[in-house]
Amino acid sequence: MATTQQPAVEPNPLLEGLRLRRTPDPCALVIFGASGDLTKRKLFPALYSLALRRLLPEHFGIVGVARTEETDDQFRDAMKAAVQEFGRDDFREETWDWIAERMRYVATDFADEEGQQRVVSALNDLDEHYGTAGNRVYYLAVPPDAISTLVHEIGEHRSAEGWTRLIVEKPFGRDLASAQELNAQLQEHFAENEVFRIDHYLGKETVQNLLALRFANGIFEPIWNRQFVDHIQITVAESIGIEGRAAFYEQAGAIRDIFQNHLLQLVALTAMEPPIDFTDDSVRNEKVKVLRAMHTPGPKHVVRGQYGPGFVEGEEVPGYRDEEGVARDSRTETFVSAKLFVDNWRWADTPFYLRAGKRLARRETTIAIEFKRAPHPPFEEAAEEELRPNVLVVHIQPDEGVSLEFAAKVPGQGMTLRTVHMDFLYGGAFRTGIPEAYERLILDCLLGDATLFTRSDEVEEQWSLVDAIVAAWKRDRPAFPNYEAGTWGPAAADELIRRDGRSWRRH
Amino acid sequence: MATALASIAEIEHELGAQRIDAATGEPFQRTSVMSHVAWVPEAWVEAAEDVLSGLAERHPSRTIVLFPDPDADDGLDASVQVDCFRAGEGRQVCTETIRLRLGGKRSEAPASVIEPLLLPDLPAFLRWRGLPPFGERQFEQLVAAVDRLIIDSTEWPGLPQPYERLAEIFDRVAVSDIAWARTSRWRPHLATLWPGIADVSRVKVTGTEAQAHLLAGWLRSRLQREIAMEHEPAERLAAVELDGEPVPFPPGDPPDPADLLSDELERFTRDRVYEDAVRATA
Numbered sequence: 182m183a184t185t186q187q188p189a190v191e192p193n194p195l196l197e198g199l200r201l202r203r204t205p206d207p208c209a210l211v212i213f214g215a216s217g218d219l220t221k222r223k224l225f226p227a228l229y230s231l232a233l234r235r236l237l238p239e240h241f242g243i244v245g246v247a248r249t250e251e252t253d254d255q256f257r258d259a260m261k262a263a264v265q266e267f268g269r270d271d272f273r274e275e276t277w278d279w280i281a282e283r284m285r286y287v288a289t290d291f292a293d294e295e296g297q298q299r300v301v302s303a304l305n306d307l308d309e310h311y312g313t314a315g316n317r318v319y320y321l322a323v324p325p326d327a328i329s330t331l332v333h334e335i336g337e338h339r340s341a342e343g344w345t346r347l348i349v350e351k352p353f354g355r356d357l358a359s360a361q362e363l364n365a366q367l368q369e370h371f372a373e374n375e376v377f378r379i380d381h382y383l384g385k386e387t388v389q390n391l392l393a394l395r396f397a398n399g400i401f402e403p404i405w406n407r408q409f410v411d412h413i414q415i416t417v418a419e420s421i422g423i424e425g426r427a428a429f430y431e432q433a434g435a436i437r438d439i440f441q442n443h444l445l446q447l448v449a450l451t452a453m454e455p456p457i458d459f460t461d462d463s464v465r466n467e468k469v470k471v472l473r474a475m476h477t478p479g480p481k482h483v484v485r486g487q488y489g490p491g492f493v494e495g496e497e498v499p500g501y502r503d504e505e506g507v508a509r510d511s512r513t514e515t516f517v518s519a520k521l522f523v524d525n526w527r528w529a530d531t532p533f534y535l536r537a538g539k540r541l542a543r544r545e546t547t548i549a550i551e552f553k554r555a556p557h558p559p560f561e562e563a564a565e566e567e568l569r570p571n572v573l574v575v576h577i578q579p580d581e582g583v584s585l586e587f588a589a590k591v592p593g594q595g596m597t598l599r600t601v602h603m604d605f606l607y608g609g610a611f612r613t614g615i616p617e618a619y620e621r622l623i624l625d626c627l628l629g630d631a632t633l634f635t636r637s638d639e640v641e642e643q644w645s646l647v648d649a650i651v652a653a654w655k656r657d658r659p660a661f662p663n664y665e666a667g668t669w670g671p672a673a674a675d676e677l678i679r680r681d682g683r684s685w686r687r688h
Numbered sequence: 689m690a691t692a693l694a695s696i697a698e699i700e701h702e703l704g705a706q707r708i709d710a711a712t713g714e715p716f717q718r719t720s721v722m723s724h725v726a727w728v729p730e731a732w733v734e735a736a737e738d739v740l741s742g743l744a745e746r747h748p749s750r751t752i753v754l755f756p757d758p759d760a761d762d763g764l765d766a767s768v769q770v771d772c773f774r775a776g777e778g779r780q781v782c783t784e785t786i787r788l789r790l791g792g793k794r795s796e797a798p799a800s801v802i803e804p805l806l807l808p809d810l811p812a813f814l815r816w817r818g819l820p821p822f823g824e825r826q827f828e829q830l831v832a833a834v835d836r837l838i839i840d841s842t843e844w845p846g847l848p849q850p851y852e853r854l855a856e857i858f859d860r861v862a863v864s865d866i867a868w869a870r871t872s873r874w875r876p877h878l879a880t881l882w883p884g885i886a887d888v889s890r891v892k893v894t895g896t897e898a899q900a901h902l903l904a905g906w907l908r909s910r911l912q913r914e915i916a917m918e919h920e921p922a923e924r925l926a927a928v929e930l931d932g933e934p935v936p937f938p939p940g941d942p943p944d945p946a947d948l949l950s951d952e953l954e955r956f957t958r959d960r961v962y963e964d965a966v967r968a969t970a
Contacts, residue, residue, distance in 0.1 A: 194911060195910050197910065198961030198962075199876050199879060200872075200958065235939075239939070273865075
């Protein structure tokens with residue numbers, strides 16, 4: 182019997198060697214919580230920067246949804262002012278006009294069925310006039326208690342044409358049970374690859390640079406293990422207080438605000454095995470293995486703190502309990518530090534010391550890998566304190582970059598040693614301007630790339646660890662406040678690391 | 689901050705001095721990602737300075753600008769400039785520009801001047817203004833000393849013949865051509881016309897002569913067929929017709945010259961598609 186063969190599809194020879202940028206499909210972005218701070222400070226400035234660089238699809242539209250009564254034009258004016266105030270680029274009227282004409286606003290309560298119909302009408306209007314083709318990205322920039330309703334409403338009204346994606350802001354739940362419940366709700370309406378759980382730290386260039394540092398250089402990975410690394414310190418320090426977010430912060434505290442997401446993600450990226458490629462599941466598979474390998478620290482290995490009054494950058498600042506909206510006897514922690522272990526072949530018995538807090542001495546996020554000391558330095562004249570270990574520091578903010586501390590001989594007679602820094606300053610080597618995390622993350626979502634977003638199992642592993650810590654806290658009453666604003670946290674945090682014969686890095 | 693200097697040792701000494709912040713006595717942070725050598729004959733001085741200004745900030749580098757002056761007395765006449773830019777909170781990084789006037793016989797042996805000044809272990813780029821004197825000593829020397837040659841064949845008279853000479857150096861040095869980069873908006877756009885474009889037999893290009901030759905060469909080499917070329921002179925690439933049919937204008941704005949050079953400074957490997965296009969220009 183004769184068989185017919187499909188003609189081979191000839192590859193396009195004109196594409197060879199072209200540096201093509203991936204362009205997102207036509208789509209409409211719906212922002213729930215459009216009158217909120219996140220939308221003004223981060224989302225619209227990011228959208229403007231993407232539009233300026235022509236990274237948004239040509240067929241694009243935005244629907245802002247919030248309870249605030251506003252017209253389309255009032256919404257446009259408010260967002261224009263936000264871009265001018267918070268954007269990183271010079272303001273160009275023609276770029277803004279391109280965005281503004283594609284903007285719609287719907288004032289509604291999120292649970293209001295009639296309001297949801299108006300959102301659908303606005304989207305249909307964008308499909309008709311701007312060719313957004315039924316593709317939808319829903320950005321849930323709303324308080325946690327509104328998410329469940331919205332997930333249901335969006336799921337019920339999802340477009341029959343095109344694709345649908347959902348960006349969910351942190352906090353993703355407040356414990357393991359609520360996170361599992363939210364994941365289950367999401368899974369009722371959406372597949373996992375349609376859900377983009379944002380942790381904006383993962384969108385930071387320097388966090389991604391950690392992966393480049395580890396996996397694009399041959400010199401680091403062979404020593405990136407328990408044989409050569411003495412311990413790792415990860416610090417997420419903020420000098421600011423709660424900035425009027427008492428209602429949220431009283432419920433969350435440092436452990437839910439920073440530790441559960443940013444800090445544990447940084448641990449995962451630092452400790453993960455090399456992924457086989459840089460696709461979303463390959464990277465997230467390796468991260469989740471690290472999270473599963475962390476064992477719950479005992480109560481002696483976790484310290485919590487709350488700031489009292491003090492001075493930050495010379496300015497007198499109130500204690501946490503004196504902040505507006507905070508209970509006078511609040512037991513919410515504004516600082517947490519912990520010693521964790523990753524129980525796997527690479528990291529067994531290598532401590533990870535973590536700390537995060539508000540109203541600390543300075544704003545700084547760093548990952549410091551402290552290597553074991555030289556086994557037998559042959560310099561009799563050099564005092565022992567001169568022989569400090571090598572430390573590789575990844576500076577995530579500010580002054581993004583990488584530095585390596587090593588010993589060098591002080592010029593002159595004798596063998597006097599001093600620790601010097603070899604610095605790679607991100608902004609110094611690449612003068613193109615570092616994109617904001619939200620630019621990268623919004624664009625990745627439009628492209629359908631979930632590599633820098635958190636998967637459901639990662640979130641649940643993170644909550645599992647946090648739940649165990651919080652459960653232990655319920656058994657005692659902390660003597661808060663226990664650190665002065667403008668310091669590096671409670672004395673117990675210093676003791677936590679000093680017990681092991683180590684100390685926090687000097688800043 | 690310019691001081692007249694007459695030897696490599698003096699240049700290095702002056703660089704060392706300028707790296708110290710006069711106010712604090714502390715050294716500036718020096719950041720370099722490459723050495724950038726520019727060969728700038730008299731006729732190109734103004735244009736070269738225009739492009740160089742602003743480039744240092746985007747590509748922290750040691751830039752060595754060579755001004756050949758074969759009719760002058762033998763000798764070096766150099767100046768050094770250290771420019772500092774803010775980088776992070778309270779910190780700044782500095783880049784270095786060395787301007788060297790090569791008088792008399794010094795202009796015949798430029799590689800011996802730049803070799804001691806190239807930053808070790810970093811890529812070296814050579815920007816050559818105008819038509820390179822293929823086969824001549826100073827050009828061959830400099831090409832041997834760098835990793836990448838950047839030319840702009842728009843500046844070349846008598847096209848397409850010089851492309852033949854250019855093709856002879858492809859195995860010795862990676863080449864970037866700003867004229868080729870200026871076609872970068874059109875090539876992806878033309879690629880979208882596949883497979884209809886596969887049988888095209890004539891292309892008319894309204895633009896510079898270099899753009900016309902390179903686009904035609906690109907189509908010939910990629911499509912593996914003879915394609916006749918017609919050229920309508922214009923200062924920039926304004927239109928392309930295929931077999932008499934105008935191709936719609938591609939989206940976006942044309943990049944400015946500093947952006948084009950900046951993009952080429954981020955390339956480190958040979959561009960085989962460009963090389964094929966050059967070979968197919970004749």
